[in-house]
Amino acid sequence: MSPVLPPSGRPTREALAAAGVCAVLLVIDAGVVSRTGVGLAVVASGALALGTAAGVLPAYRAGRQWTACAMSLTAAGVSLLTTSLVRGTVLQRTPGWAELVGLLGVLCLSCRYGRPLPLMLSALASFVAVVRLFGRASSLFSTPVLDQIDGLFPLLPAAFALLGGYLRTEDGRRHTAAERVRHFERLDLARDLHDHVAHYVTAIVVQAQAGEHIAARDPDTARQLFGNIEKTGQEGLTAMSRLVRLLREPGTEQQAPVTPVMTTVENLVRRFSTPGQHAWLNVEDDLDSTAWSPQLARSVERVVQEGLTNIRKHARSATTVHVLLAADGNRLVIRVRDDAARQQCGRMRFRPSGFGLVGLTERVAELGGELTSGPMPEGGWELAASLPVK
Structure with a gap:
């Protein structure tokens, strides 16, 4: 069954609120990372991930499955390169919150709307990129509260993948009805x-x-x-x-x-x-x-x-x-x-x-x-x- 897509139209209040949250995340990242090329790379990768999350939905709506897949692979690839760059220089105190949210959004949308082959490629790449982000914020999880959940970090992308699958099932039920x-x-x-x-x-x-x-x-x-x-x-x-x-x-x-x-x-x-x-x-x-x-x-x-x-x-x-x-x-x-x-x-x-x-x-x-x-x-x-x- 083909995925059921929401109708296109003017931005809603929810979309504007999401855009505001993304802007806040980028500001946070820009204020935390170092003022070096590495820090700029983290911010740029976060902006790319958020932009990809916003762009894959119109691509899915237009039926351009492979375009959405290519966008997802690009965002995941840039994130992995940024992670390698950060780990090769100095550990940051942030995994790139904008980058994390963007990749999770891409993963969820891929699992909800993607067809089998593009879905597997984009979801796998996004999943790996999110898991690798954990290595960029090891000191973040050394605090008394967060140190108990650091082992659960890999479950975060799994949860978003399951969320996308659940929404896909609900879309299918509504479509069937x-x-x-x-x-x-x-x-x-x-x-x-x-x-x-x-x-x-x-x-x-x-x-x-x-x-x-x-x-x-x-x-x-x-x-x-x-x-x-x-x-x-x-x-x-x-x-x-x-x-x-x-x-x-x-x-x-x-x-x-x-x-x-x-x-x-x-x-x-x-x-x-x-x-x-x-x-x-x-x-x-x-x-x-x-x-x-x-x-x-x-x-x-x-x-x-x-x-x-x-x-x-x-x-x-x-x-x-x-x-x-x-x-x-x-x-x-x-x-x-x-x-x-x-x-x-x-x-x-x-x-x-x-x-x-x-x-x-x-x-x-x-x-x-x-x-x-x-x-x-x-x-x-x-x-x-x-x-x-x-």
Whole structure:
């Protein structure tokens, strides 16, 4: 998995505070080291290490892994050369605090964002450079308090490497969670697009095909069908515009008016009826749709919509369609039935896409429900869903 990088932008207050701390460290180093070339080398190496820590993050953000690795190797190499120079002349009373902080920052960032090979090279070089800094401050750890922890100094870079690894793991978890959310959002969007497009386009095609056959012998009914086609097309455009608006303008879903689910279902059933094919809605008397959650109400609407759409597509001989909503204990049962024979002759009106029932099954399963579809013993076809009422 690729490392997850923070977004770029203007410096934050934290970044400005970090820059202030780095400046203080450089001032401390400049005030402690000797006024010689060696002292200047310590300060310069510290400035380079801090600059590298600040520069590798933009390099990682831009995807320049080897550039970041080269910067890390350069800072570590300069630190090792400075350490050799100091040990070959005179011991300083400071390891170069700016240098130490910078190298630890580089090590942590490498372990957090680096890819395997650049990570190993830069982390190893930074680790060795930090451990070697201990030799430049042996007298510092001879004080009564610090002399007890001098042996723990090599654990300091290990701790920062582990910190980088931990942050890398957390980044991966957040990335996985975000990908999971985006995956479900894409599925939900695909289901909504299919439901809207299939429902309205199917209604248009069915009525257009019916009008083609009856235009000559029944002009009045044909005119009615073509009027219905125009109305259905306008409703489809309105539904698609609403869906696109929700995608383009985040937050408009809270502003959009909410139609009661039973009103939506009644409209679906009412609009379904055509000459020679009538639909009926039966709702159990004690069914309280106002207590349904938004997810349940939306799923009920989609089950009814998909059932009616499939009847329009594949049940040309159906004359009666029943939509039934009833309670079964703590579950809601939705049934969409037709009386058509599935053994039909003639050309098929639609090529099955296979996405409608798949998306509906996913939607129902997310709520802990079950979806079934198949022929009934007395003839006809039934799409049934059982959903828990929460």
